[in-house]
Amino acid sequence: MSSSDHLVPVVAYARISADLARDAHGVEDQHKINDETAAAVGCRIVHYYTDNDLSAAKADLVRPGFEAMLKVLKAGRMPDGQAVRGAIVVADDRLVRRVGDYERFVDALTFEDGRVYADAKGLKDLYNEDVESMGLFGVVISKAEVRKIRRRTRRSHRRRAEQGIPVGGTRPFGWNDDKRTLRPEEAERLAQAVRDVIAGKSLHSILLKWREEDVRTVHGNPWAARSLKLALWNPRLCGWRRHNEELVRDVDGIPVVGQWESIITPKEWMAIDALFSARIKPNVKADGTVTDYRTPSHLLTGILRCGKPKDDGQICNAPLRVSTRLDLSGGYIYQCPSRSMGGCGGSARNGAKVDEYVTEAVLAKLEERAAVKQEQDAEWGGAQELERLSKKQRTMLQKWQEDLLSDELFFPENHKMEVRIKELRKERTEHALRVQRASKVTADVRERWFSDGLDMAQKRALVREALHAVILLPVGGGGRRPFNPDLLILKWTDG
Known part of the structure; x- marks a missing residue:
């Protein structure tokens, strides 16, 4: 019988970022840390559960690995019958960041007597009410920190918006990778599409033309009606910025001009905004005129x-x-x-x-x-x-x-x-x-x-x-x- 057979069988939980998860060395390092921690406290890991790049702080986000681990802990065995007597994680805040999840974890782990739990600091007795209370307190502190991070992020986004600084991510259609200078062919297509919509042309006819000419999005996909509408409705086209569904304005109520080249004039974008945001009737525009869901073949149909x-x-x-x-x-x-x-x-x-x-x-x-x-x-x-x-x-x-x-x-x-x-x-x-x-x-x-x-x-x-x-x-x-x-x-x- 090997010495490892005398060690307590436990499961390990890890939650790392997407960038680290894509790095094979990063995953190996994570497992090595868990293995060393487990051996130090007399345990051996029989299965790894991971929810890489999934936040533990979002209430509406399901973590499949975490949920599967709770079922195994409560049952006391893996689906193949392998016994499980506890769990180990590198840090508590990587396991839970909400009080409800912490309570569910404690309930599952302590469903039977004699279970063990450990993190990088060593073993913790979750059967002890004081330890459980300290764990809950840690979750509350962690959640407060998450709120601070979110507030800082929102303030940062708002500050960048007020300064007209381009946001990160994929380049917008019509601009180069720097998100500031125009890509002429794409920019002209957007400008012409805006002029056509203002003049009464349907999005459907523009979409058909773009598909015939094999115009692709920045991701290389064919254009769809919704993506085309959102592209034409983006105030970025005239140099403005929208944040939380509202135009970003200065203290005088004037829209902030971004640090990128514009494609159309503000008046043209305002016309597009009036057309797309009208909600008088499903097919009535802001100026009272009627638009068709599809273009009839004859001039006076419906008129x-x-x-x-x-x-x-x-x-x-x-x-x-x-x-x-x-x-x-x-x-x-x-x-x-x-x-x-x-x-x-x-x-x-x-x-x-x-x-x-x-x-x-x-x-x-x-x-x-x-x-x-x-x-x-x-x-x-x-x-x-x-x-x-x-x-x-x-x-x-x-x-x-x-x-x-x-x-x-x-x-x-x-x-x-x-x-x-x-x-x-x-x-x-x-x-x-x-x-x-x-x-x-x-x-x-x-x-x-x-x-x-x-x-x-x-x-x-x-x-x-x-x-x-x-x-x-x-x-x-x-x-x-x-x-x-x-x-x-x-x-x-x-x-």
Whole structure:
């Protein structure tokens, strides 16, 4: 019989960082320390449990090795029947950092009498209440230290954000490895995508184009809709920084400019932010226009509505659908769905002719608006109020900090100003979106419309911006009649 057979069989637990775990020498050193500690206290290790690079301080994080060890300790044997009479770790804080886990460990280890526990300092009698209490006290101290580390980390992140210093990790798409200088081809793709989205192009069409051109993320993966949206929504594109879901601002409320080259202007990013953050309705944008989950194949789908009166005098108002009609010029018609589908089935019109008429009317309206574009580009009207409230809020804060203002007065008034300031910032963002949209509708909109410079999503976006709806009145009299534009009522967004 070997001398090791007289040693108490125990399991060992280790939890080391990912970098150390990838180093074979680091793992060997860890095992050597445990082996030497075990031999010094008359034990031999029969199994190693590890949870490398898993924090013991996070309540929602499961450590598989730790949980498996508790089951073995409570049972007193390994799954193969090998006896286990205790456990050994290098340091207590590598085993547990939460009181609940420490209590579970003690309960499992002391489930039977005669178990042993040791760390680098030697054996510890967990059956002794004083020792257990000291262990609990150590866990509390360890947890407090974790909180301090987390606070220091958060403060460090916040400080770096306020100084505009790029964060670590993988380089962002559009920038080089230094995270400061631009990678021209990627940066231009992002800039063009932003301009296209502002002009009404769908993310889906941009995504298809990038996939056709085999554009990859910085990790070498194909782009997905969510990753593309997040990339375009990142304020880093215009030089700003977001921290804890809020833009990082200086004491005057102005967004901090980062130490990297920007790809788009702040106004362009504000327009993107307004589009993506709108939550009025699932498919209604911040400026009240409607966006499509997918791009329809025809210009007026969902926009053209039936104007035939019902028995109660109200119009049907059902959105018209497209049906193929090869015997007509254009090959399709807009028609009201049947009663079983929510319509009246009593209206239909040549689709190509309706599209042609509405297109000309919309283009004329857009050209008229482009002619007075300088009026749309006027300064936002709420700028003075926002500046006044921001200054007033800072003054109140200073007085409150100097005990010149009571809590009863400060907090209610400050809350009112915060609510109004948020409203004004939202209005400013929506104004920026309208201005950016107007800047895309220039005098060459007609040329781009007919030269395939605009895809269907962009055309529909322009139609929606100009029109609330188009009402199709019934022809009457039965039979086919010549197309009559007077039976189309255009509801313009500007009244």
